[in-house]
Amino acid sequence: MNAVITGASKGIGKAIAEKLAQEGFNVVICARSADALAAAKAAIQQQNPAVTVMAEPVDMGDKAQVLAFAKKIKSTFSSIDILVNNAGIFIPGSIHQEADGLLEKLMAVNVYSAYHLTRELMPLMIQQRNGHIFNMCSTASHSAYPNGGSYGITKHALLGFSKNLRKELVPYNIRVTSVSPGPTLTASWEGFEAPPDRMMPPEDIANIIWAAFSLAKQTVVEEILLRPMLGDI
Numbered sequence: 001m002n003a004v005i006t007g008a009s010k011g012i013g014k015a016i017a018e019k020l021a022q023e024g025f026n027v028v029i030c031a032r033s034a035d036a037l038a039a040a041k042a043a044i045q046q047q048n049p050a051v052t053v054m055a056e057p058v059d060m061g062d063k064a065q066v067l068a069f070a071k072k073i074k075s076t077f078s079s080i081d082i083l084v085n086n087a088g089i090f091i092p093g094s095i096h097q098e099a100d101g102l103l104e105k106l107m108a109v110n111v112y113s114a115y116h117l118t119r120e121l122m123p124l125m126i127q128q129r130n131g132h133i134f135n136m137c138s139t140a141s142h143s144a145y146p147n148g149g150s151y152g153i154t155k156h157a158l159l160g161f162s163k164n165l166r167k168e169l170v171p172y173n174i175r176v177t178s179v180s181p182g183p184t185l186t187a188s189w190e191g192f193e194a195p196p197d198r199m200m201p202p203e204d205i206a207n208i209i210w211a212a213f214s215l216a217k218q219t220v221v222e223e224i225l226l227r228p229m230l231g232d233i
């Protein structure tokens with residue numbers, strides 16, 4: 001069984017890659033920073049010597065790099081069982097004040113990345129008549145909040161992408177799940193002062209993804225929305 005997880009050198013993506021490797025999946029991970037990626041690969045491989053860990057430095061905001069990444073995955077693995085479109089960046093802002101070009105940048109990393117990689121890997125899943133695609137949305141996909149700015153726009157768009165994909169892939173037996181976490185303790189929050197117990201551990205996002213995958217094949221968890229007990233920060 002093979003899984004592709006984007007943006008997996010740290011945070012939620014790394015937790016998902018670790019969980020899937022523990023469950024016996026070969027994992028493909030990517031990120032921009034080659035050093036952090038190599039460290040993540042080494043850690044996952046050491047904990048799970050029986051699985052293959054492929055790690056590729058990719059800027060998921062660059063379409064040409066996404067297409068080359070997809071090509072490499074397809075030349076290495078003959079099937080894809082799980083695709084997690086997780087790569088994303090969080091830059092708070094307000095639409096009237098944020099820097100010019102931020103929307104374009106966030107659309108490329110948070111939305112077009114998932115669109116292009118999914119389009120490249122989908123034919124294989126369609127041929128298999130099997131597969132599970134997870135799209136890492138956010139509570140910001142469901143409602144606006146102060147300083148959401150372009151990030152909120154992109155996460156709404158990703159949820160739209162995910163819902164359309166779900167409908168489109170019904171005839172091919174491919175499951176699609178939108179995952180919408182609230183505050184989760186990762187580097188995304190660096191510099192932001194908040195008590196750690198007001199945030200969810202990234203391992204919980206990995207565990208809920210595994211739970212959704214593990215259900216009967218005819219069951220599709222279409223949407224997962226998670227928040228810390230005390231709500232958003």
Ligand SMILES: NC(=O)c1ccc[n+]([C@@H]2O[C@H](COP(=O)([O-])OP(=O)(O)OC[C@H]3O[C@@H](n4cnc5c(N)ncnc54)[C@H](OP(=O)(O)O)[C@@H]3O)[C@@H](O)[C@H]2O)c1
Pocket residue numbers: 006007008009010011012013030031032033034036058059060061086087088089090109136137138139180181182183184185186187188189
């Ligand atoms: N943490 C939260 O509270 C929270 C809540 C809701 C949703 N989310 C979503 O969950 C996802 C993961 O967030 P996180 O908090 O785990 O972030 P994180 O700790 O900052 O990790 C992000 C990962 O994505 C990679 N990445 C970033 N930009 C990339 C790009 N252009 N191309 C390839 N890889 C890239 C990073 O590596 P490099 O920087 O080296 O590229 C890193 O491996 C995001 O989509 C985020 O919007 C997070």
